[in-house]
Amino acid sequence: MIPAADLEDDDSRADVSGEIRLPATLESTGPVPARCEIAIVGGGVMGLSIAYYLAQRGLTDVVVLERGYLAEGASGRNGGGVRQQWSTEINIRLMQESVELCRRFAVDLGVNVWFRQGGYLFLARNAKEVARLEKNIGLQNRCGVATRMLDPKAAQAIVPEIDITGVVGASYNPTDGILFPWPFLWGYARQAAAHGVKIFTQTAVNTIAPASGGGYTLHTPRGALHARRVVNATGAWSPKLAAMLGVEIPTYPIRHEICSSEPLKPFLKPMVSELSSGLYCSQSMRGEVVGGVTIPGHASTYAMGSTLEFLATYARRLVRLMPILGDIKILRQWAGPYDQSPDGNPILGATPEHPDFFLACGFVGHGFMMAPIVGKLYGEWLTGGAKHEIFERYTLTRFRDGASLDAGYEKEDFNIG
Numbered sequence: 001m002i003p004a005a006d007l008e009d010d011d012s013r014a015d016v017s018g019e020i021r022l023p024a025t026l027e028s029t030g031p032v033p034a035r036c037e038i039a040i041v042g043g044g045v046m047g048l049s050i051a052y053y054l055a056q057r058g059l060t061d062v063v064v065l066e067r068g069y070l071a072e073g074a075s076g077r078n079g080g081g082v083r084q085q086w087s088t089e090i091n092i093r094l095m096q097e098s099v100e101l102c103r104r105f106a107v108d109l110g111v112n113v114w115f116r117q118g119g120y121l122f123l124a125r126n127a128k129e130v131a132r133l134e135k136n137i138g139l140q141n142r143c144g145v146a147t148r149m150l151d152p153k154a155a156q157a158i159v160p161e162i163d164i165t166g167v168v169g170a171s172y173n174p175t176d177g178i179l180f181p182w183p184f185l186w187g188y189a190r191q192a193a194a195h196g197v198k199i200f201t202q203t204a205v206n207t208i209a210p211a212s213g214g215g216y217t218l219h220t221p222r223g224a225l226h227a228r229r230v231v232n233a234t235g236a237w238s239p240k241l242a243a244m245l246g247v248e249i250p251t252y253p254i255r256h257e258i259c260s261s262e263p264l265k266p267f268l269k270p271m272v273s274e275l276s277s278g279l280y281c282s283q284s285m286r287g288e289v290v291g292g293v294t295i296p297g298h299a300s301t302y303a304m305g306s307t308l309e310f311l312a313t314y315a316r317r318l319v320r321l322m323p324i325l326g327d328i329k330i331l332r333q334w335a336g337p338y339d340q341s342p343d344g345n346p347i348l349g350a351t352p353e354h355p356d357f358f359l360a361c362g363f364v365g366h367g368f369m370m371a372p373i374v375g376k377l378y379g380e381w382l383t384g385g386a387k388h389e390i391f392e393r394y395t396l397t398r399f400r401d402g403a404s405l406d407a408g409y410e411k412e413d414f415n416i417g
């Protein structure tokens, strides 16, 4: 993780011409202001994306409160994968827009996020998995995503290092990609701060209570803040924050481990993911192979330690898939929390009990890639613009009475890699 002080010195800005203003300092110091229009709790990618889009639309009386440093949570610990291969139309369409925002990020926000569209290659090892991919491809194609089904040899033509023994088919979309997560956060943070948003790190929200006369009072070590509206963007900690207001959120933290190898000569263009094992790996711009694997059956936990079980499972799966990596050295291993929702979809919008308390949580293993579009849509809605259908579909109430599940609500079943 990068300490806050180092953020000031990074030189990852894109070489773009003069229009973009970057603030001299990113983070605010001293006490929090007495009042603000919107307080965003959580300085991960979701909170910062929302802050940026609010500010971009002129709502700058916004305060971001992060208990640690920016990217302390899942946002600083993920694989940076950005894909449009999903199983529901709404998620495919959201991700089409998010990919477009990722493509423009360096120019729009002045930070190079090393976005590379090398594609995503999903490998199937049995007929059931092939059928699942084919069904998704049909829907993706109808939405305008150029995913195609490949036979094993065609998959191997894309990544010659893959051993296709036991592989029976693959799906491939060339416009999926990967990016470097940290500068993505810095881009949002810098631009939000440049527009006047106050970002406080090392500032935990310890309590929230409804204030007499409306809004909420948030207590932090830097003093109390009255906010007319609050956004809960605390990722896997969202249930804890919501519980301070008596709101129950059915998400729970699941530890996901990931690791990074010594740098190798560039050889791996797409993100490769195996449906059966949940193995995924990509190669960073620095040459490291970055990847993980699903370890089923783990209890919900906030523990973020690393395990030998993960390393052994990952190594076995990776070397079965790409025997050429048998001698590769793993340099770093870490873990982060998925904010697991019961149906694999996020929870958005206001809560029925508190119409000025908004949720941006339950993003499981895809919150990074969805942050650009979710932040943009939240920015529009909370500044008086259009309310996108995601705020009607992905409500908290869908879990309470099953109503929206019964009304044709689609469950996302492609939470892989």
Ligand SMILES: Cc1cc2nc3c(=O)[nH]c(=O)nc-3n(C[C@H](O)[C@H](O)[C@H](O)COP(=O)(O)OP(=O)(O)OC[C@H]3O[C@@H](n4cnc5c(N)ncnc54)[C@H](O)[C@@H]3O)c2cc1C
Binding pocket: 041, 042, 043, 044, 045, 046, 047, 065, 066, 067, 068, 069, 070, 071, 072, 073, 074, 075, 076, 077, 078, 079, 080, 081, 082, 203, 204, 205, 206, 233, 234, 235, 236, 237, 241, 256, 257, 258, 292, 335, 336, 337, 338, 339, 360, 361, 363, 364, 365, 366, 367, 368, 369, 370, 417
């Ligand atoms: C190993 C791994 C791999 C992943 N791979 C991908 C991927 O390839 N692509 C993808 O799109 N997604 C991926 N994800 C998921 C993605 O990282 C998350 O969905 C996303 O980062 C969530 O962002 P967030 O801002 O909601 O939460 P977070 O980044 O967790 O931010 C929440 C913040 O809230 C702060 N906070 C908590 N409580 C308080 C409080 N009381 N007061 C103040 N601050 C508080 C925390 O310190 C934290 O910084 C992966 C996740 C993991 C763990």
